[in-house]
Amino acid sequence: MALVETRPVNRIKQNLWDKSYIPEIVRGLAITTRHFFRNMNPDKSQRSTFTREYPEVPTVYPERYRGLHRLMLRADGQVRCVACMCCSTICPADCIHIEAAEHDDPAIEKYPRVFVIDELRCIVCGLCVEACPCDAIRMDGGVHIPPYTERGAAFFDRDLLMERGGLSLAVQGGESK
Amino acid sequence: MVEVLITVIKIVAIVFVFAMGVASLMTLLGDRKQSAKIQNRVGPNQAKFFGFSLGGIPHFIADGIKMILKENTMPNGANKWLHTLAPALIFFPALVGWAVIPFMDHYCTGSVRTLADYTEVCIDGEWKNYFSIMHSDAGLLFAFAIAAVSVYGAAIAGWASNNKFSLLGGLRSSAQMISYEVSMGLSLAGVLMIYGTLNLNEMVRAQGYLFGGWLPMWGIVVQPLAFFLFFLAGLAETKRAPFDLPEDESVIVAGYITEYSSMKFAIMQLSEYVATVFIAALIAILFLGGWQVPFLYADGIRFLGNHWQPFAENPDLWYYFTIMLRIGAMVLKVLFLVWLQFMMRWTLPRFRYDQVMTLGWKILLPLSIANLFITALILTIL
Numbered sequence: 017m018a019l020v021e022t023r024p025v026n027r028i029k030q031n032l033w034d035k036s037y038i039p040e041i042v043r044g045l046a047i048t049t050r051h052f053f054r055n056m057n058p059d060k061s062q063r064s065t066f067t068r069e070y071p072e073v074p075t076v077y078p079e080r081y082r083g084l085h086r087l088m089l090r091a092d093g094q095v096r097c098v099a100c101m102c103c104s105t106i107c108p109a110d111c112i113h114i115e116a117a118e119h120d121d122p123a124i125e126k127y128p129r130v131f132v133i134d135e136l137r138c139i140v141c142g143l144c145v146e147a148c149p150c151d152a153i154r155m156d157g158g159v160h161i162p163p164y165t166e167r168g169a170a171f172f173d174r175d176l177l178m179e180r181g182g183l184s185l186a187v188q189g190g191e192s193k
Numbered sequence: 194m195v196e197v198l199i200t201v202i203k204i205v206a207i208v209f210v211f212a213m214g215v216a217s218l219m220t221l222l223g224d225r226k227q228s229a230k231i232q233n234r235v236g237p238n239q240a241k242f243f244g245f246s247l248g249g250i251p252h253f254i255a256d257g258i259k260m261i262l263k264e265n266t267m268p269n270g271a272n273k274w275l276h277t278l279a280p281a282l283i284f285f286p287a288l289v290g291w292a293v294i295p296f297m298d299h300y301c302t303g304s305v306r307t308l309a310d311y312t313e314v315c316i317d318g319e320w321k322n323y324f325s326i327m328h329s330d331a332g333l334l335f336a337f338a339i340a341a342v343s344v345y346g347a348a349i350a351g352w353a354s355n356n357k358f359s360l361l362g363g364l365r366s367s368a369q370m371i372s373y374e375v376s377m378g379l380s381l382a383g384v385l386m387i388y389g390t391l392n393l394n395e396m397v398r399a400q401g402y403l404f405g406g407w408l409p410m411w412g413i414v415v416q417p418l419a420f421f422l423f424f425l426a427g428l429a430e431t432k433r434a435p436f437d438l439p440e441d442e443s444v445i446v447a448g449y450i451t452e453y454s455s456m457k458f459a460i461m462q463l464s465e466y467v468a469t470v471f472i473a474a475l476i477a478i479l480f481l482g483g484w485q486v487p488f489l490y491a492d493g494i495r496f497l498g499n500h501w502q503p504f505a506e507n508p509d510l511w512y513y514f515t516i517m518l519r520i521g522a523m524v525l526k527v528l529f530l531v532w533l534q535f536m537m538r539w540t541l542p543r544f545r546y547d548q549v550m551t552l553g554w555k556i557l558l559p560l561s562i563a564n565l566f567i568t569a570l571i572l573t574i575l
Contacts, residue, residue, distance in 0.1 A: 044540040048231045052536070055230040067235040 082142055082155035084162075085133050085172065086180035095178055096152040099126040103144035103153055111137035112144060131174035135161045151186040203326045208291050211524070215531065216466035221253040223466075223535040231539045257459070265455040268355050275353035280453070280460040283346030287464040287471065290339040293332035294474050295394040297324035297484050297519050298491075304508060305491035311402045313491050324484075324520070325394060332393040333385070336475060337378060340430065343468065344370040347439065347449050350461070354452035362448020366432060366439035369549060373429040373436075376557035380422035383568035384479055387415055397483030401490070406497040409487045412480035418564045420480040422557055427472040429553065432465060434538035438546050473530035481526050484519040491515050 033039065055063045068075060077083075088096045099116035117129035138161070144153050164170050221237070226249050229236025238246040240255040267276055303318020322328045329335055344367050351363015385391065388399045402410040413420045429436035440448035450461050477483055488494050491512055493502035504511040544552070 041541065045536060048536055048540045051233065052227065052230045055233065064233050065235055066233055069235065069238075 077158050077160070080157070082145070082157055083140055083160045084156045084180070085135075085138075085144075085177055086154055086156060086182075087131065087174065087177040088152050088154060088181045088184045089178060091183065094124075095127060095131075095174065096150055096181075096184060097128050097131060098124070098150055098152070099128040099131075100149060102147040102149060106143045106147040108141060108143065109137045109139045111135075128174060131177065133172045133177065134170060135172055136164075136167070136170040151184045154181070156180070199323065200326065203323070207294070207296065207326055208288050211296075212288065212291050212467050212470055213463075215470050215528070216463055217253055217257075218250070219466045219469070219531060219535070220256070220462065221249060223531065225249070225252070227532075227535050228539050231536075260456055260459040263455040265457065266452075268452045270355040271452065272353040272355070275349050276452075277457075279346050279350035279353060279449075280457045280464075281346075282349060283343055284460050284464040284467075286339045286343040286346070287467040290336050290471050291474075292327040293325065293329055293335050293393055294471075294478065295325035295397060295483065296523050297516055298394065298398065299328070300324070300516075301491070301512075305512060307490045307492050307495070311490070311495070312398065313401070328392075328394065330390075330392045333381070333391045333396075333479075336393070336471075337374075340468070340471070341370070341374055343464075346464075350453070351449035354449070356452050358445040358447075358451045359449050361445045362439045362441075362451065365441075365445075365546065366449060369432070369436065369438060369553070370430055372550060372553040373426045373557070376422060376553060376561045377426040377430060379558065379561040379565055380419045380426065381479065382561075382565045383419050384412055384416050386565075386568055386572055393478050393483075397478055397485060400482045401485050403488070403495065406495075409482060409485065411482040411485070416480070416564070416568070418560065420476075422561050422564065423480065424476060426553075426557060427476060428534060428537060429549065431468045431472050431534075433469060433534055435541040435543050436549055437538075437543060438549055441543065469534055470527060470531055473527045473534065476530050477523065477526040481530070483526075484523040486515075486518050486522045489515060489518060 051064070055065055057063050090096050097114075099114055101114060101116070104110075104112040104114050111134040113130065113132045113134070114128050115130035116126045119125065119127045140155075140161075142155055145155050226236045228234075237249045237252045240246070240249070240251040242251045267273065298313070299320035300323040301313075301315035301318050301320055303316050305313050306316055307313050327335075347366040347370075348363045351359045351361070351366070354360070384396075388396045390396060390399070396412075400409065400411050404410050404414075408414065432439050440450060445451075450458060453461055488496045492508065493500055493511070495501075502511075504514075
């Protein structure tokens with residue numbers, strides 16, 4: 017004979033007063049009324065609204081936020097990047113396009129002839145910065161990628177990225193100083 | 194001629210300034226701003242008037258302009274005549290009901306004296322009806338009749354739209370309004386027995402009585418259960434949440450309003466808000482003392498048998514002051530009740546349709562009959 021396993025559920029017995037829902041309605045009304053009057057407080061810091069009034073009030077970024085890309089420079093002003101393709105390989109959004117070229121200086125093996133970041137595809141994960149072996153690409157804190165009105169303006173090329181860059185304290189490509 | 198002019202002024206002030214003004218502000222402040230405050234949001238504040246958002250009030254002008262400029266569409270196969278007629282059929286009763294709402298006692302051309310049983314009599318003059326559009330001895334019946342008529346508009350709008358959702362909405366609203374009309378009327382029968390009149394102004398006058406010299410005998414004190422029943426039935430009657438089944442957006446899109454656009458949509462929405470304010474006014478008059486301010490009478494302040502007479506040398510000044518306070522009290526009571534209805538709307542989840550019917554027929558109706566019976570018993574014994 018097959019037995020059906022049942023599990024008894026301990027239901028809370030409601031008495032007539034609970035079933036009338038009056039206590040619960042009063043409780044709910046008390047909660048909504050409390051929120052209503054708290055958010056009517058003329059002192060805005062006392063309110064519990066979560067809304068950010070963004071265009072009027074600038075957003076405060078977290079301290080460790082990193083957003084806008086830049087390419088760092090060598091001491092003589094050339095790009096630090098050695099076109100090793102680490103960043104474009106690790107990029108999950110596939111937004112970095114690099115064309116490497118041979119450098120005239122025999123001490124420098126390669127340099128990026130073309131270095132374009134599609135900022136609309138970028139997901140701001142920061143993996144390119146992590147992957148870079150020679151501190152050539154960085155992301156800046158406190159600044160977000162500016163808005164564009166046309167698609168072409170979202171492609172940040174090498175010169176634009178270098179304009180934002182600066183000198184790095186790191187040693188370039190294994191050279192000892 | 195003067196009489197006609199006064200009537201016109203009364204109609205404009207009560208219907209078009211007060212009722213319509215409150216209702217159209219409610220579309221914004223009640224529905225959008227209040228819900229935002231309850232849900233920790235900011236609410237609409239981007240429509241600005243010379244750079245000031247003014248608590249979002251310019252939005253309702255923006256909404257009006259938007260509504261007027263929108264295309265007025267009509268579905269294929271709709272009955273053009275009825276589809277156009279329905280908004281008017283909803284709007285008309287919402288406004289006509291205001292004819293019997295008294296915002297103040299009649300104006301006395303002579304001097305007012307308050308008797309020992311707290312009734313005010315007019316000496317050396319007569320009562321002039323300046324603060325309600327119509328002085329009718331069947332005021333309450335008129336209000337109920339008019340409120341019941343608005344079901345035709347909803348039903349016709351639902352049928353004429355040639356849309357299943359609209360038809361369902363129309364059917365739901367007619368079933369709901371007819372069901373709750375019954376308990377609404379029966380819950381008031383006890384109140385009628387106590388006051389012995391259908392005249393709304395006389396009812397408010399009767400509520401000026403102070404029991405033991407300190408407790409105002411408002412309807413809510415005499416008939417607390419009836420107040421509760423009437424408030425619930427009123428919520429259901431005006432199709433406010435948690436009883437907004439006729440426009441249950443997650444089930445039947447927008448009910449009988451689904452196929453309406455442009456100003457026709459706005460009129461239907463607005464008349465629902467006017468009906469809300471109207472029910473609030475009725476509750477204020479029947480249960481919260483209408484224009485009565487506790488302890489304040491046209492010839493002074495009375496409390497525990499004491500009688501103060503401010504401005505004793507100039508009774509007229511005190512009379513005008515009383516009129517202002519009483520109109521203010523009436524308006525405040527209405528606004529408070531509208532606010533409370535919106536709080537209910539943003540607190541409670543919507544009922545299932547069978548629960549609405551169960552509540553109406555199996556709970557509210559027996560309770561109101563019991564209330565009527567007990568009231569009759571007590572009145573007979575006393």
